[in-house]
Amino acid sequence: MKRFVLAFLFFVALAGAWQLMVQTGRWSPVLLPSPRDVAVYLWSAAQDGTLVAAIGVTLRRLLVGYAIGLAIGLPLGLLSSSVRFVEDTVGVLALGLQTLPSVCWVPLALIWFGQTEGAMLFVVIMGTVWSVMIATDTGARTIPRVYARAARTMGSEGFHKWTRVILPAALPHLITGMKQGWAFAWRSLMAAEIYVTVLSGFGLGHLLHYGRELNAMDQVIAVMLVIVAIGLLADKALFGPWEHFLHRRWGINAREA
Amino acid sequence: MLDSIGSYGPPGPQPAPKLIVDGVSKWFRTPRASVHALDDINLSVGDGEFICLVGPSGCGKSTLLDIIAGLTRADAGRVTADGQLVEGPGRHRLVMFQESALFPWLTAFGNVMFGLKLVPDLSRAERRETALRYLRMVGLERFAHANVHELSGGMRQRVAFARSLAPDPHVLLMDEPLSALDALTREQLYADIQRIQQDRRKTIILVTHNVREAVCLGDRVILLSPTPGRIRESFPIHLPRPRDVNSIQLAEYTERITAALKGYIVPETV
Ligand SMILES: Nc1ncnc2c1ncn2[C@@H]1O[C@H](COP(=O)(O)OP(=O)(O)OP(=O)(O)O)[C@@H](O)[C@H]1O
């Protein structure tokens, strides 16, 4: 509770300082809108539905792309941890591609898919797959051998062993990798939305982009705030329960994992 | 009279042995050297017999257990369990490892259930009930829902013991299960293991460095010597159960076996 109050006071103070800076009049309101202007924009955008629609579009792209990325990355990681051939081929590819900032996929996605939903999804998937795959691979490799041996003597083989032993044993690594994949996916989607206008849906990135085009600084800052808030909430909502589980069950602090 | 039949001890006239190790040899080839880990191991274990393997470090005890479990392939010879050739690991031959092999993503109860869920033809209720019964047997019923990291080392090995016994394996293989524990906990577990063995009557092979422990638990103590691993001697232990590790008779056996063991550790290159 005390932590909450402190955090709350900090942000109130931050907003207060911002308001004071605006009131000195040293910066033009075109460059620095007041917190009030931003709040007004947020309220009106929420009222007329543009904000909600944009959030919906963005989240749908993100979640679908991320889910596909996981569905590809997890099995690939398991495969490359156990099959030498996959390790030497796709594994090396993944190591290389993971170093590529995911924004760099945008031009390629545009050429391949044009200004479509497909391009958006592609960028998100590319942002997710490689880091999830590498984390799964590392996780599966660093499992103490005794777990798999114990499981096998109890009659666990094949699919049962992979799903009931290897995956759960790799969980601490998996969560780290999934968080990283999520962060990459989120960043690359924002970059793609700012660069590319897709007629099938206006996401938060587009809203940000048009804010700049219209020189509407209140809109730019408001959308940035929304993006930050979604990033924070998603992190808590998606990974909070898992980290809690890790902490309680394994006795490890997920932040150190 | 009935009592002596019901209790296990040096078995009399034997039915077909439970487990036969027949001429097993094993080499480990590494880029630098080839290690002859086991050389022509022959061993026959009766149903319900408790065998203890002792021998200096590196003489191939763990390797032998792995081969019996089916986790490692022998380069020569074969292992037969219940008349069937061992070709891979299976739930009829459970291994309890030296380090805690409990799964940290499951509770104590979940760990015991893991093996039980792989036993066919049991209902959900039967599985749960069996798991709880074995946890009770090792005195940890109250900790059924504890997480592994909340248990002490001794408690973990108890849970591991319950996990190995619950699926009712034909043979239980234990690789230095108690060596990481302090003396008091270990003595407590000697008592537990003997008590459980009294009423479950499992065929057990236990590997240990501790000759006292071997004499306390085993119907037979088998001595291995290193490079290459060979069976040297077999000592039947004719002591009544339950045995107390600190008893005089036990100490006499221990002394004899330790002396024999030392004979094999002395380097041959003098
Ligand atoms: N995977 C392996 N690769 C190469 N050599 C091995 C391997 N496993 C065991 N060895 C060798 O085989 C021999 C027997 O090893 P093993 O682990 O069976 O000994 P042990 O009797 O169990 O020893 P300890 O009492 O120390 O546990 C040793 O010389 C060891 O170096």
Ligand SMILES: [Mg+2]
């Ligand atoms: Mg060993």
